[in-house]
Amino acid sequence: MNTLTYFPEPYPDEDFRSLVYRYHIRTPNNSLADSIYELFEKKTKKLPLFPNKLKTLLSKLPDNKMGNLEKLISDTTWIRLIQIFMSKDQRIEFTNFIMNGSENPFQAYSKVPGDFFAESVRYCPFCLKDDYEGYGECYVHKKHQIKFMDFCHKHFSKLIDKCPNCDEKLTAEYPSKLLRVPFCKNGHDLTKKLPKDMTPKETEFKYTLFNLLCQMSDNWKTIDRDFMKLKILMVLWKENYIHYKGRVLKKELVDSLLANYDSSLLKEVSIDVRHISHNSFISRILVHKYNKNILFYLLLIHDLFNTYEKFISFEFPIANLIPFGEGPWECINKNCDEYTKKVICKNKRLPKISGGSVITAEFSCPYCGYIYVKRWNVNNGLNEKPMIKTLGHKMIKQILEKYLEGKSALQISTEVNCSEFGVRQNLNRIIGSSNVLKKEDRESVRQIIAAYLETSVSDEFQIKKEKYRLNILEYIKDNKNVSRVEIYKENQESYGWLKRYDKEWLETILPQPLSLKRPSKDLTTYDYALSIKINKISKKLYNEYPYQIKKHTILKKLSSTERSRVSKNQLPLSESTLESQIEPLQNYLIRRLPMAIKNLYKANYKNITLESIKKFNKLYRFCDLETEQTIKTILNNRSFTE
Incomplete structure (x- = not known):
C-alpha cells in the first residue's frame, strides 16, 4: 500500500468532493477514476456525496497529516447531522460504511433523505469571486448543497448550477469535473450580481x-x-x-x-x-x-x-397528577365521631363510567360505614361535589330511631344532616314506607326495626370477621411451624369464611404455600441464544433470499421446539428480535433494487428510470414517496437520468 506524499488541507466550509477533486488536479493522473482508486482503492469515476472507505485513505497518509478525522468529517460533510436523526444501530452501520465501505452501498444510502441535498453542485457567484481572489481557485461550499437553502447564507444571492448567460452546466455529472475558476465553459463571467427574486x-x-x-x-x-x-x-x-x-x-x-x-x-x-x-x-x-x-x-x-x-x-417533567391526592382522606359524615378527620386509608377505583378523561373512586369510612364517590378530571381536577352512595350503619340507626319517635322525613333530614331524599330512600327500603308513623303502627314498625338492627349486615359482618380472625391467630400462635393444610383442617369454618370474605388479610398471616410444581427451567439464557440465532438467520436471508422477509420466512428456519416456544410467549427477547427483523415492503423494494436493475439490463434497457422499473416489476408501483425519492437518488448515483 503506497503512502501519499500530499493531500490538501480543506478550505473553510469546503465540501469533501471538492477536497478530493483538488487532490486530483494536482496529480499526474489522467482521470478522476485513477485518483479515486489511489485514495480509496475504489473503481469508480463518481464523487459521492458522502465519502466511504476513509480507513483506506487514512492508512495512506503520513502520520498526523490528516489531523483530526472527526473534524474533517464534520467540517466537509453533513454526516454528523444525518447521524443525529439515526438510531444507535443505524449510526454504527453508517459509520462502518463511511470508514470501511460496503458491498451493498444501496442499503447505506437508503438511510439518507433523498430530497434533502441538491441534485447538482451549486455555487454562489460572490463566493466564487471571494475564493478566487483569496485562494487563487474556486471550490465547492458544503453549506450551498442543502436543497431548500437555495441562496447563499452569507451574501443572500441565488445559488447557481448553470451559467446565467448560456445555460451551460457548471459541473459535469456525478460530479466528475468541478469549477476551478469563476467562468463557465464558454468563458462567461459568473461573478456578476444576479437579481434577487426571493421574497x-x-x-x-x-x-x-x-x-x-x-x-x-x-x-x-x-x-x-x-x-x-x-x-x-x-x-x-x-x-x-x-x-x-x-x-x-x-x-x-x-x-x-x-x-x-x-x-x-x-x-x-x-x-x-x-x-x-x-x-x-x-x-x-x-x-x-x-x-x-x-x-x-x-x-x-x-x-x-x-x-x-x-x-x-427546555426542561419540563412528564408526570401525571395523582387523582384525589395521596391520602388518607377525610370522612364527610357530620354525624360521625371522626368527621373531617383523615381516617379513610384506601379508595376503590370504579370502572370507567364517565369517559376516558374522568376517574371515579369510592371512599368508605371504617367507623360509620358512610360511603361517598368522587370524580376526578385530568384537565379540571376535582370540581364536583361528592356523590353519596351509602349513609352508613350509624346514620341509618339514627334515622330509624327518630322515625320511631314519630318525626317526619323532613325533620329527620334536618337533624341528621342528610337530604330528605336519602332519608325516604332508606325508610322505604327497610320499613316499606316513608310517611309519618301512625300510633297504631308503631309497635309493628318497632319490631321490624329491631329485627333489622339485630341482623344488620354491617354489624354481623364485622363481628364474624373479628371472631374468625381471632380463631386463626390463636391457633397459629399455639402451633408454630404449622402448614396451611393443618390450619384449614383444624379451623375449617373460620378459614373458609375468611378465604371468601377477607382473603387479603388471611394471605398476610398464613405461611408461604408449598409449591408442588417442578421448578421451571430458566429460559433467559436460551432466549438470548435464540435471539442471536434469529439475527444470524435474518442477515443470511437478507443477503440471499430474493423475496420479502416475513415472519413465517424466519420461523421456517427454526426448529419445531423453537417455533413452539416463541409462539407461546415464553421468550420475550426472541419475540422482539423476530418482530424487528420482519422486512417492511419499502425496505424490500430498496434491497431488491440491484436485482431489478440487473434484470432490466438483461432486457436491453439502456437508461433505467423509476417508471421503467415500475413497468417491469409491478411491485414497485406500491412505493411511497420516500422510497421513490430514495430510488431516484440511487439511480442518479448510478449514472441513470430521468
Missing part, C-alpha cells in the same frame, strides 16, 4: 431553518435521536399534546403545525403538506425513520421551541 418572508423562513440545522450539526456530540425525542415529548406534554394515559395526539399536533405555516412556505422547503397529513406518516411520528424526515423534525423543533437555545435548555 423576504421565504428568505427569513429558510434562513431560520438553515441556522437551526447548522447549530444542530455543530453540536452533534451532545445531541442524538433519544435526546431530541425527549425534548419534543417534554414540550408536547406541557402543551397538552399527550393524553394523560401516554398517547401522543399526533394528528392534532400536525394540524397545529400546518395552521402555523402557509402551505407555500412549506413547499419552498420541500415539505409536502399532503404527505405529512396522511395517516401513514402521522402514525410514524416519533417512532422511526427520523433520518428520512429531517425537514419535518427541523420544522417541528422550530415550531415548538423557536430557537436552538430553548430546545437545548
